Amino acid sequence: MGPWQLSVSALAQPDKISHLPLRWIRGSRAVMAFTVSVFLSSILSVITAANPPYPPSTVIRKIVWAPVDTITRKAAGSDNLPVTWADDEAIYTTWGDGWGFEPRVPNKLSMGFARIVGAPGNFTGTNIRSPAEQLGGGRSGRKGWGIISVDGVLYLLMGHADRQGGQAQLAWSHDHARTWTFANWKFLQFGLMGFVNYGKDYKGARDNYIYSYSHDGPLADTPADRFILMRVPKNRITERGSWEFFERIDETGHAVWTSDSKRRGAVFYHTDGCLRSAMTYNAPLHRYLWWQQIPVPKGSADRGDTRFEGGFAVYDAPEPWGPWSTAFYTERWDVGPGEHGDFPAKWMSEDGREIYLVFSGNDSFSVRKATLVLAQKY
Template identity: 30%
Template sequence: MKIREITGIDGDRRDYYLYPKAVPPYEKSDYIEQVLPDRFRYHSGDGDMWPLTWAEDDMIYGGAGDNRGCPMNIWRIKTLRFLPEKLTCTGHWCMDVINEKPVDLNKYCTPAAPYVKPSGLLDIGGTLYLSIEAQNYGDNPYFCRQRNLHGWIVRSTDAGRSFDPETTPRDFFRGRLSSCHFLQFGRGYSGARDSYVYAYFPCDLEDGGSYWENNDALLLGRVPKEKLTVRDSWEFYCGKDSLHPAWSREEELAVPVFSYYKMTGANHVAYNAGIQRYLMGNYSFVDENLNPRPIHQMRYPESHYSQLTLYEAPEPWGPWKLFYRDDRWGSYGDYQPNFPVKWMTEDGRIVYMVSSGSWDDYNFVVQKFALKLKGDKAFPEKAKYFSYKL
């Protein structure tokens, strides 16, 4: 493996593997033809990760990491008004912490995996499921990624105020399945495609591990929703292509449903019913030449470049097509884009993207996007201010 030799800002060695440049391996979408991002972004809360779900009580619930002196907490977002045509989102929602420590850190953190993060959140008819990943901050000096060692699921029946820590064993998921990200549908899981819950798992195809950033691929699992916490009921996508879906309970047979070499993030996916497409935001970190480089490989201000790529697909397993790309995303390398289903217009042409990043963006960052589909004459009228110049 070729290594780039480099000295960090403090004079220390920061050499890293020189992987091929980050060029998305997917064709451009012929369904979403154009994208208009709002030039304004709105910041709330604090922390990062932000798995989100639209709950039965009409609230959005979110998981955040590394804030308020704790690696993980649960937030409730109340929508006061939904006005996608307005210049900013000021006063359109409010958000509050409802659970500052959903699991006992002393019990669930280990020397090998001393930290926990919220990977997925899902409301099914008023019951909230939180998937947790146990991780460290990297063990490869030449490609230092946050490594996920194992994961599990806990359940809440009181809107996130408390969780049953014994819902599943803490090694419910291991290895390349350690980071579980639930596919989102409508309010309380209404509008789901069938009776299953679906989840994506980021992984490295070369070492069989799971990382928070700069993976190779996403695997896809599903389980009957009434058996979500029964490990033997989970099965994994093993189809030979997107036109021939197949499933197996043998996780070793799972094959990727999305692949982007050393540039696959711990991604969130949501169904946009208005345009009948699954939307996925992908991120990972790069150097100034667009070669993959994890965020913790360098120190600020050298480390914070990221690439954003957005994809659409007719099925949870694809085929994915690219509809937006930003090679210098955010203020300091943003990450984990998410499209909350509650904040999509009925026709699906305007969506709100939630993300976070480092420093100024280390919070709940919201930006609107307008979509122009094949056959549309123009962007939605409500997007008229998105490109407004002061």
């Protein structure tokens, strides 16, 4: 079958086209591969809505989850929980709509902070009291959607910045989450921004940029049809004018960036399926792992509430802009997947095959081991 000889019957069979992008990586064909992959995936998401929007991974054959009874849960009553590996070896998180880790704070917070030390199965979480804590509930309460440590500084992407469920605002801390400075500007168009995490304190990053993603919409509880990607020099992250948007892949296969938000392109398509997510680089495997929530069906009061039941997917790619493939996909996990999931780089094995998912299932800081079963060539 030639590169453009695709029938309607082939579109209904993702396995028939799953390897096309990997075959077309020579010269100008790289951009053809990326464009066709995105185009076909968007078609498939409409034709086979119950199926993953991208073909099976050629690197990760499957993900095997540890038994349910091995899940560790702490910080009961709290959710969101993005994580990052900081310079002091600790994992930092921001929790929402709860009381944090034991001993709990006396008053329920919309956004609080915590420090986690120890191994995945034997860790301790400690709340960090800060003047930046937020009160409020639902759309009126500000939340932490993304967090990252770079050169000893913690950066936070706070959602619900308008107190109406939309917008995002950057903040940073030089003292490990005790005090924060908030930018005097906001991202008005994006409500669910997060950071691409690498190793300890951003070690092993692909370059000197910080990367950020968002579903392409202003409201944190309303799914979009696509995800977008942004970048900013790590020494200029606090300057709004230094942020750029992914636009497209050029004829040489390289990413093209623009400062004009109106020219932003997509790095991931999934019709009505893009909402909360988190991306981490698995350095030993040279793959980006993108955890994505599967939104609750239309008609539900809160389409982002998968704390107690629901599904998610894990996609992988060689670059933060793709091309993406599906490593795991379920519309109903064996436990509540939470509305946010993260694979901390600190808790990845040296060969990258054993990882741990931090997720807000059962409205708590939940940790579950996962084993990546790789294709034979790996």
